[in-house]
Amino acid sequence: MNGSESSGSSGAKAAAMPRDPAFLASLAASLLDDGGMALVYLDRDGLCRHADPHFAAVLDRLPADLIGQALTGIDHPVTAALAAAVATLDGSPVQTFAPVDCPTVDCDGRRSILSGSVIVHRDAAGATVGYLGTFHLTGDPDRIAEFVTCRDSFIATLLDAAVDGIIVSDRTGIIRSINRACCRLFGYEDGELVGRNMSILMPPPFSRDHGRYVDTYMRTDRAKIIGIGRETLGQRKDGTVFPIHLSVGQARLGEDVTFVGIIRDISERLAAEQRASYLARHDPLTGVLTRTAFLEECEALFAGSRAEGGDAAAGGSLFALFSLDVDQFSDVNEAFGFHVGDAALKAMVSRVTEVLPPNTIICRIAADEFAALSRVTDADHARTLAGVLHDRLTASIYADRHWVRLRLSVGAAVQDDTVSTLEDLNAKAKLALQAVQHNGGNAVCFYTPEMAAAATRRMLLTMHLTHAIERNELRLVYQPIVDKAGQVRSAEALLRWEHHALGPVSPGEFIPVAEESGLIVPITDWVLSTAVAQMAVWEADGVLPDRVFLNISGQQFLRGNLTLRLEELLGEHPSLRSHLGLEITEQAAVRDLKVAVRTLGELADLGIQAAIDDFGSGYSSLSYVQQLPVAKLKIDRAFVIDVPENPKSNALVRAAVGMAHGLGLTTVAEGVETAEQRDFLVSVGCDLMQGYLFGRPMPPEALADMVRSQAAPAIA
The missing domain is CATH 3.30.70.270 (Reverse transcriptase/Diguanylate cyclase domain)
Incomplete structure (x- = not known):
């Protein structure tokens, strides 16, 4: 009995699920060839062993093109989804299948959804042999819409992560979705906007014309901003109108049209642009x-x-x-x-x-x-x-x-x-x-018209003065400085310019031009080197005065390299240091008092004596003079010219001499032209004098002769 029951049971199972190889082969052939499914089989190495025409068509290939190939080498959404499913199965020894849903577009641009699963194929020992993919392909718009809808939560997450406002509306302008950034931008809750017309976010006249604009676009398919973007205005819940940049795109699902608007608040950008424009002007x-x-x-x-x-x-x-x-x-x-x-x-x-x-x-x-x-x-x-x-x-x-x-x-x-x-x-x-x-x-x-001629003259002088040194047009003359007895004690070097075409040019005319143009710096350097060379000649001839004073421009004095230049020039003639003097104006000295004090101190360390030129024509302040390490004050000729006739000038000169002596300084009076002026200056205690009364500016040879003639009686 038991044997018959066993035999009967075995026969029933065989009838329900035939195990005959021929039966299974015919069943597999029917499934692979006539099932209407998109089928693909990959071996354990990922090589395609079977692909039906439906699956090959999805990849725009023929089945023969795929057999024996690794599908991962084909760049396509379907092959990517297939590879992801296989990776999932490989990572789980108990999972037998992995679902696949993949959007795709064929060569004609038609959208469709490939849905199905990948089943792992294992042998009797449980080892993986391959993978069978069975898929259904649909182009049904409802199915596509369902596919999109089932991913709304993911899309919503992406939209809410965006910094810009994003609005999704239907063809009539009704808001279907809105992200958090857009709600914050306009001051609404999403529940206040979904289901409302987009015109609620627009100020007049844009809100009034929006519906007509959309209708026109749907009829003509011509839009002014689709895919382009423009700057316009938005309106917040509280009525505030503000500038925005609006970009609009569209998506078509069958006959349905969905508009996607991306909105950015450009208030700060426009404010920055306006500020930059203002600052530019x-x-x-x-x-x-x-x-x-x-x-x-x-x-x-x-x-x-x-x-x-x-x-x-x-x-x-x-x-x-x-x-x-x-x-x-x-x-x-x-x-x-x-x-x-x-x-x-x-x-x-x-x-x-x-x-x-x-x-x-x-x-x-x-x-x-x-x-x-x-x-x-x-x-x-x-x-x-x-x-x-x-x-x-x-x-x-x-x-x-x-x-x-x-x-x-x-x-x-x-x-x-x-x-x-x-x-x-x-x-x-x-x-x-x-x-x-x-x-x-x-x-x-x-x-006045004369100013144009003067400007032309200054320009002409500037141009020619640039080449005066190389043309050897500059020369130095020397005016003696004498003591109370009329003996030459020192001399002042004065610059002269003899232009080859213009003739003699007054220092009062070309010195300001040189200072304005910056040419005074190379000219002063020429004066220094020329004067030192002449002093060396005088020293060799035994007619070198006690001091030879040179005028230094404020630019040269304050630029910081005067001491180094003089050290270089006097390097071969160290004995001349005690015979060289520099004259600077009050204005140059006080322009940068700290630099002036430092520079004058450095010159004093070299043995070079400094004098304040034209004292009284500038600041004339004891607070400045007492800080400057100078040895002489030269009283400006403007105070000397009318002594002793002018009592005020007499008082000023007497005060200047007394102040200088109180500070331990030697005084030199400029512009002495008469014996009366000389006698008055001697009477008030002025130490040295300079002017036409004692000698006009003269060539170096003439000054040497004057020094010799005064020294001759002493030799006798």
Whole structure:
């Protein structure tokens, strides 16, 4: 019985699931060839052993192209999904299959979804033999939409991670999804926006026209911003309107159209651009225009005036240009600090706007230089304005808890028949400014035709002075300095320029040109080397005076290498150190008092004596003089010229001599031309004198003869 039951049971199982190899082979063939599925089989090494036409078509291949190949070598979403499923199965010894859902696009651009699974194929011992992939391919829009929908949580996570606002809406403009950034941007909760029309986020007239715009696009398929982006306006929940950058894209699922908008708040960017634009045209400290912006606005004003038929000769409204330069403004910064200097400049600009007519255009050209263009009725009106302006700007200014008085040079020009452009007027105002600065500054000067000729002359001199040394046009002459008995004690070296075409050029004319152009530095170096060479000749001939003084420019004195240069020049003539002297002006000495004290100390260590030249014409302050390690004071010729007739000059000279002697300094009076002047200077105790009375500037040979003639009686 048991045997029959066993036999019967075995027969039933065989009937339910035949194990006959032929049966299984036919079943596998039917499944592989006629099942309608997309099938692929990979061996354990990842090589394709079977691919049906459905699967090969997904990869746009023929089955024969895939057999024996590693599918990982094909760049396609399906092969990537297949490789991921195989990797999952390899990583789990108990998992038998891995699901696959993969979007794909065929060669005609049709979208579809490949869904199914990969099953691991193991032998009786449990070892992996291969992998069978069975898939279903669908292009049904509903299925595709379902596929997208089932991943909404992942997409929502991505959208919320975005910094920009993102809105998804349907074809009618109804909001279907919105990310957190967009909610924060507009001040809404997502529940307040989903299901509402996008126009809620737009100010008029954009909100009014939005529906019509979308309808037009759906009918014509022509959009102004799809895939392009533009700057527009958004409106927050509280009604605030703000600038945004909007980029719009679209997605089509079958007949459905979905719009995706990416929104960025550009308020800060626009504010930064506006600030940069403002700074490009305005001085950040004073708020007035920059030079470039000033020229643009003034040229436009001039052009408008010409278009209106404006004629300077007609006696109507004229333009006046005022060029303003604060003299020695660096002294304010050094004395009080830059914060005080900045406050003084801002106060100065405020006063300019108070004095000059309305609609005056003002600009800052340099650190302490400004310009202003005003409308005036005539030249007298301009002169009145310039005078008031100078008085107002040189009055005391309370700047950051300090009282400051500025020195101001004003150059001005008024429009006339010779002025047709701003450049013409500006050139004339600059010439007037140069003229007032050449005369000491701190005054007002209006342009005259003679200034153009003077400027041309200065330019000509600058050009020729550049080559004066190499053309051997410079020479030194020497003026004797005598004691009370008339004996030559020292001499001053004076520079002369004999131009081959222009003839003799006055030092009063070419020295300022050299200083302005910077040529004074190489010229001073030539003077030093030439004078030292001449002193060596005099020493060899036994006619070298006690001291030979050379004038040193402020630029050469303060640049920091004067001591090194003199050490180099005197290296071969060490004995000349005790015979060399340098003269510097008060202005040069106090321009940078710390550097002056250091440099003069270094020169004294070398045995070189220093003198203050033209004492009394500059600061004349004991607080400066007592700090400077100098040996002589040279009293300016302006105080000597009218002694002993002028009691005031007499008192000043007497005071200067007494002060110098009180400080242990020797005095030298310049410009002595008469015996009466000499006698007065001797009577007040002046130590040395210099002037035409004792000898004009002369060639080195003539000075040597003078020294010899005075020494002859002593030899006898």
